[in-house]
Amino acid sequence: MMLKQHEAMGKVTFSACVSACEKCRKWQYAVDLLSQMDRKRVAKNLITYGACISACAACGQWEQSLGLLHDMRSAEIFPDLVACNACITSFAPQAQWQLAVGLLQDMPGLRLNPDVISFSAAVGSCEESRQWQQALHLYEQMRRQSVRLDDFGHNALIGAYSRAGKWDLALQMLSLKRSSRYPVGVHACSASVSVCERAGRWQEVLQLWPTLQQVQEEANREDGELYELHSVGPEDITRHLERALELQWLVGYPFLAAGQDQLTHGFYKYIAGMQALCARELYRLVPESKTVMDMFCGSGTVLVEGCVAGKHVVGCDVSPLALFAAAHHADARHLDLEIFLKRSRALTHALRLKRQSWDFLRCQIACQEPGPVQDALHFVLLVALTRARDRTYLHTSSKEWGKDEANAGSSDGGPEDDLAPSLFHGMSQLFAARVRSLRAAMPRRSQVQIHRCDNRVLQLQEPVDSIITGPPYPGVYDYHAPASATADLLGAQVLYDFCAPGRSVGGGRAPTLEDHLDHLSSQYAPGREIGQNSQLREASDYASKWRAEQEAWLASACRNLRSGGTATLMIGDGDRFAVGDGKFDNLKPTVEAAEKVGFRLLATASIIGKSRHPTQPRGMKRTEHMVHLLKPG
Numbered sequence: 344m345m346l347k348q349h350e351a352m353g354k355v356t357f358s359a360c361v362s363a364c365e366k367c368r369k370w371q372y373a374v375d376l377l378s379q380m381d382r383k384r385v386a387k388n389l390i391t392y393g394a395c396i397s398a399c400a401a402c403g404q405w406e407q408s409l410g411l412l413h414d415m416r417s418a419e420i421f422p423d424l425v426a427c428n429a430c431i432t433s434f435a436p437q438a439q440w441q442l443a444v445g446l447l448q449d450m451p452g453l454r455l456n457p458d459v460i461s462f463s464a465a466v467g468s469c470e471e472s473r474q475w476q477q478a479l480h481l482y483e484q485m486r487r488q489s490v491r492l493d494d495f496g497h498n499a500l501i502g503a504y505s506r507a508g509k510w511d512l513a514l515q516m517l518s519l520k521r522s523s524r525y526p527v528g529v530h531a532c533s534a535s536v537s538v539c540e541r542a543g544r545w546q547e548v549l550q551l552w553p554t555l556q557q558v559q560e561e562a563n564r565e566d567g568e569l570y571e572l573h574s575v576g577p578e579d580i581t582r583h584l585e586r587a588l589e590l591q592w593l594v595g596y597p598f599l600a601a602g603q604d605q606l607t608h609g610f611y612k613y614i615a616g617m618q619a620l621c622a623r624e625l626y627r628l629v630p631e632s633k634t635v636m637d638m639f640c641g642s643g644t645v646l647v648e649g650c651v652a653g654k655h656v657v658g659c660d661v662s663p664l665a666l667f668a669a670a671h672h673a674d675a676r677h678l679d680l681e682i683f684l685k686r687s688r689a690l691t692h693a694l695r696l697k698r699q700s701w702d703f704l705r706c707q708i709a710c711q712e713p714g715p716v717q718d719a720l721h722f723v724l725l726v727a728l729t730r731a732r733d734r735t736y737l738h739t740s741s742k743e744w745g746k747d748e749a750n751a752g753s754s755d756g757g758p759e760d761d762l763a764p765s766l767f768h769g770m771s772q773l774f775a776a777r778v779r780s781l782r783a784a785m786p787r788r789s790q791v792q793i794h795r796c797d798n799r800v801l802q803l804q805e806p807v808d809s810i811i812t813g814p815p816y817p818g819v820y821d822y823h824a825p826a827s828a829t830a831d832l833l834g835a836q837v838l839y840d841f842c843a844p845g846r847s848v849g850g851g852r853a854p855t856l857e858d859h860l861d862h863l864s865s866q867y868a869p870g871r872e873i874g875q876n877s878q879l880r881e882a883s884d885y886a887s888k889w890r891a892e893q894e895a896w897l898a899s900a901c902r903n904l905r906s907g908g909t910a911t912l913m914i915g916d917g918d919r920f921a922v923g924d925g926k927f928d929n930l931k932p933t934v935e936a937a938e939k940v941g942f943r944l945l946a947t948a949s950i951i952g953k954s955r956h957p958t959q960p961r962g963m964k965r966t967e968h969m970v971h972l973l974k975p976g
């Protein structure tokens with residue numbers, strides 16, 4: 344409207360407005376301003392075009408930026424380096440490597456010398472398009488023209504090699520980056536670990552691991568100011584609760600602190616796993632407890648840490664995938680590693696000899712003698728299949744869960760078929776190495792019981808001394824999605840045979856209330872899962888439904904805990920889009936439900952993200968809480 348009132352707006356004002364649009368990433372307004380300039384016969388210049396191209400490029404509008412570049416050239420305005428670089432940069436995420444390389448090669452004709460940004464952005468396009476040879480070619484060209492790689496360029500090259508499975512080139516580039524002035528960084532290290540995993544270079548993975556831990560820790564330290572902690576209760580409890588929350592936020596999944604031996608945590612990357620160090624911190628609250636239960640055990644983080652702390656641990660979950668992962672992570676059946684490795688080697692040999700891939704491997708494992716070794720081979724097959732699709736070790740977002748499993752090892756051809764022998768062999772070796780580290784960290788052989796049932800009907804013969812657990816967050820995830828995708832991938836029978844509903848890992852009936860026999864006969868029923876996104880998110884009675892689910896499982900927690908024992912819960916707020924004001928505080932309803940079923944509240948702690956900036960996702964994380972409860976004597 345303002346613009347209409349100022350018919351005589353000049354070139355300078357337009358340029359300033361377009362630049363403002365660029366800064367605010369309003370590319371449509373920038374393009375609109377350019378059209379207005381045409382209508383008002385204000386001549387466009389390098390600055391207006393450049394700002395508009397940058398605005399479009401920053402918003403991923405590569406077609407718009409390219410169109411503007413052509414317009415410029417038709418208007419006989421020579422684009423400058425900034426405009427060309429913006430354009431090339433916009434091609435990278437869209438995998439338009441031909442356009443990126445084409446423009447780069449055209450630059451001398453425009454009297455421009457490509458600089459490090461032009462080259463790095465073009466290499467980035469090649470990375471996205473899996474054109475590692477082109478990336479290498481560009482790198483050689485850079486060297487000839489004495490253009491030195493920057494941070495982004497190193498990462499893009501490592502990423503390109505990683506995607507192409509060129510582990511040796513990726514490691515060469517990583518060591519070059521190490522000797523440069525740029526920090527190694529999570530991206531480069533994670534892509535290198537990933538390519539080594541996929542190529543079966545398990546020794547290299549073990550060698551790289553300490554660096555990955557270290558760069559991850561450094562990256563997290565930078566986020567240190569992005570949250571605040573609040574707690575209520577005695578200091579000797581709240582300091583552990585606060586520290587556990589901090590560790591949950593600061594230490595990336597599934598790491599232990601830099602320098603510590605990686606255990607089995609996260610070998611299978613489970614959805615919404617608790618951080619290992621967070622669980623370790625919570626055990627400091629219950630040094631005297633002999634038996635500890637995680638009644639939403641997921642992939643077994645709390646169980647593994649319990650074994651390390653020398654406890655007898657009990658796990659429960661409805662998801663067959665969770666139990667499959669938890670039992671293997673916690674070494675629940677004391678796998679014979681020698682036989683496991685022998686059989687894995689024989690399978691790899693057969694794969695290579697017969698030039699076969701995943702389907703053959705599936706069939707061969709299915710023919711093995713049933714028991715812990717066969718289960719472990721299936722487990723490693725699952726991990727290998729999911730890793731076949733993972734580009735970087737760390738970047739699997741929870742939104743992608745289910746997709747990885749669904750896509751992994753698909754029979755649509757593609758490079759992942761070639762990966763089968765090396766990946767399966769490498770992951771078997773890595774798994775054995777992680778289990779050995781776990782055994783070395785435990786004061787004695789693990790004592791683990793794992794039950795597959797709805798924990799609301801759990802009835803242990805002996806109550807436990809403590810509970811440490813992380814229930815689902817209200818309406819946030821559907822844990823059954825990755826479980827169903829995995830069942831499709833491995834064959835539904837594999838997960839079912841491992842532990843049927845109402846059974847315990849290793850055999851026997853899960854200890855449940857007698858009057859809930861229907862739970863024993865049903866297959867995995869998603870409806871048994873509490874807090875389920877698909878059930879709760881849209882529910883009009885969201886809060887009361889959640890409250891009823893809370894009371895039911897907390898009543899079971901109270902029933903299965905000895906008097907004088909404690910329950911420590913890690914909970915998170917609800918999905919912010921689920922309810923009217925965009926927030927669902929989960930602390931109050933959880934505490935109220937716990938008190939209603941007989942617990943006494945001892946302490947709480949909360950961690951709240953401070954940043955609202957989209958480039959600082961950690962600061963935007965959902966609020967999480969620790970609740971420490973006592974079952975009065």
Ligand SMILES: C[S@@+](CC[C@H](N)C(=O)[O-])C[C@H]1O[C@@H](n2cnc3c(N)ncnc32)[C@H](O)[C@@H]1O
Pocket residue numbers: 613614615616617618638639640641642643644645659660661662665796797798799812813814815816822871872873
């Ligand atoms: C937040 S995850 C636990 C993650 C776990 N702490 C870890 O580190 O992997 C919550 C788990 O609760 C399980 N769950 C949901 N409803 C359940 C129920 N009624 N009984 C038992 N487990 C349930 C889900 O299958 C999921 O594995």
